Amino acid sequence: MEELKDSQMKIETGDFGYILEDVPHLTDYVANLNTYPNPLRFNPAYSVVKQYFVDCDDTVPEKVIVHKNDPRGVHFRRAGPRQNVYFSPDEVHACVVTCGGLCPGLNTVIREIVGALYHMYGVTRVLGIDGGYRGFYSKNTITLTPKVVNDIHKRGGTILGSSRGGHDKSKIVDSIQDRGINQVYIIGGDGTQKGAAVIYEEIKRRGLKVVVAGIPKTIDNDIAVIDKSFGFDTAVEEAQRAINAAHVEAESAENGIGVVKLMGRYSGFIAMYATLASRDVDLCLIPESPFFLEGEGGLLEYVEKRLKENGHMVIVVAEGAGQELLAQSNSNPAKDASGNRLLKDVGMWLSDRIKAHFASMKHMPITLKYIDPTYMIRAVPSNASDNIYCTLLAQSCVHGAMAGFTGFISGLVHGRQTYIPFSRIVDHQNHVVITDRMWARVLSSTNQPSFLGPKELIEFKQLEEPQTQLLDGENTSSSGKK
Known part of the structure; x- marks a missing residue:
């Protein structure tokens, strides 16, 4: 190269x-x-x-x-x-x-x-x-x-x-x-x-x-x-339809949860912008922002908290998010003909983990609907x-x-x-910079925690400083990219 x-x-x-x-x-x-x-x-x-x-x-x-x-x-x-x-x-x-x-x-x-x-x-x-x-x-x-x-x-x-x-x-x-x-x-x-x-x-x-x-x-x-x-604006627009459907399903059931998986193998732009555009999302998960499930401050605790507060919630997850948590061998991962690593279905995996968590609680039954609009979004004009x-x-x-x-x-x-x-x-790919303004706007919109402590935030800021752009053009890194 x-x-x-x-x-x-x-x-x-x-x-x-x-x-x-x-x-x-x-x-x-x-x-x-x-x-x-x-x-x-x-x-x-x-x-x-x-x-x-x-x-x-x-x-x-x-x-x-x-x-x-x-x-x-x-x-x-x-x-x-x-x-x-x-x-x-x-x-x-x-x-x-x-x-x-x-x-x-x-x-x-x-x-x-x-x-x-x-x-x-x-x-x-x-x-x-x-x-x-x-x-x-x-x-x-x-x-x-x-x-x-x-x-x-x-x-x-x-x-x-x-x-x-x-x-x-x-x-x-x-x-x-x-x-x-x-x-x-x-x-x-x-x-x-x-x-x-x-x-x-x-x-x-x-x-x-x-x-x-x-x-x-x-x-x-x-x-x-x-x-x-090109195609990104259309994808965000179509993703909102899936999010709206998940919101209707979740709002119509006691302790309803709507999970929507969107495209984003290594970059969470579609999930991020669809979340900001819809205003119905309570939790947005992208590849650039790690999360954990169990224990204090974990995702499952947060889901439980939001259900008790609102009675329903919508989760948007990019396809590449949380792959490190899935049971997948990293020694020799399978790849497609273009050399892209084949990912496991994080949406289905996350849905199953949430169901299992609440099934063990007995006193808090949930209704969860999982929507994967990937191929519908890719195929539209x-x-x-x-x-x-x-x-x-x-x-x-x-x-x-x-x-x-x-x-x-x-x-x-x-x-x-x-x-x-x-x-x-x-040479390299474009990524969401999670220590910058646009991701902060997402956190403000969803009111979700970052799932990162101060130490991790410092480490990520050091790693992401030379990386690329935000679509609103407000970030400028040391590399000169937006």
């Missing part, structure tokens, strides 16, 4: 007081490339817009809140259309592939990539690779045109199909060469983008005029650097907010590819579209 990081990242320092963490360009390894005037210059829909084209020196800061004596830190290249491009429309043969798990907005991204290529740049050859990375090995492709993709944003899932794994770089690049593809758009999470980075390196090694551009996808919002990932965001991501990605940038993802940083090198998003 260090070799990959060094070869991908171009860091430039100038007289501006900041470091530009640049993305690769075709001219870095392909000589004597022709440039062409951007077709958008002559499109009346765009040529009238003042400053529509992005200046080559425009950058976006990674860190917006600084102390007066701090350096300005790292900047990224601003995304958007350039005055000149490195592909003529008639030479472009693009392909789009979706990998990993489902997420609201996948079809919208596909639609908008195709629309941007056709309507903005006049590109007419776009292939859809069927079935994730493995689709490169087969002959199964879909010809993508504006007519084919016109209504797909109204459906959940992906019309291209998806799969995990399949990062055989040689086979994939061979397929790209054999088909004459010169722009590859890859939609997927951190595992997918790691594969994209390897594909880019192989293309660079062969000296091919082929752009590899990524659009980061994860419903968990655990991709580093960017403000948020994206909402209005995510549809807009998907459009921005897709168009920015196409602008970057046409301008000759490669080995990058398009993402939102402080509300601005940027180009970010693969290496920055595959």
